[in-house]
Amino acid sequence: MINLVYVVMINDRHADPDVLVFSTKELAIEAAKNAVTECARHEEDIQWDYELNPSMIRHGWIFYVPYSCEGDSVRVMERELDKP
DSSP: OOOEEEEEEEEOTTSOOEEEEESSHHHHHHHHHHHHHHHOSOGGGOOTTOOOOHHHHHTTEEEEEEOSTTSOEEEEEEEETTOO
16 A cells, blocks of 8 residues: 655745655645745745646646745655655
């Protein structure tokens, strides 16, 4: 049986990277959206319509939003729990 988890990665140049883990994709994406709105300094910098490229998708990314011109971003990735 494969158990999946959804990992939210918050990369902000003003803070240490943060990782949150969720049991469902929906909860993870909701948390990621909340993190973007909390962390973004200027609403106009948020790129809600960013599209994942094929490499991101191949590596398990399911959500990605950059929110500054300096690389700050939040992403959600699907990962297998306890993968050997």
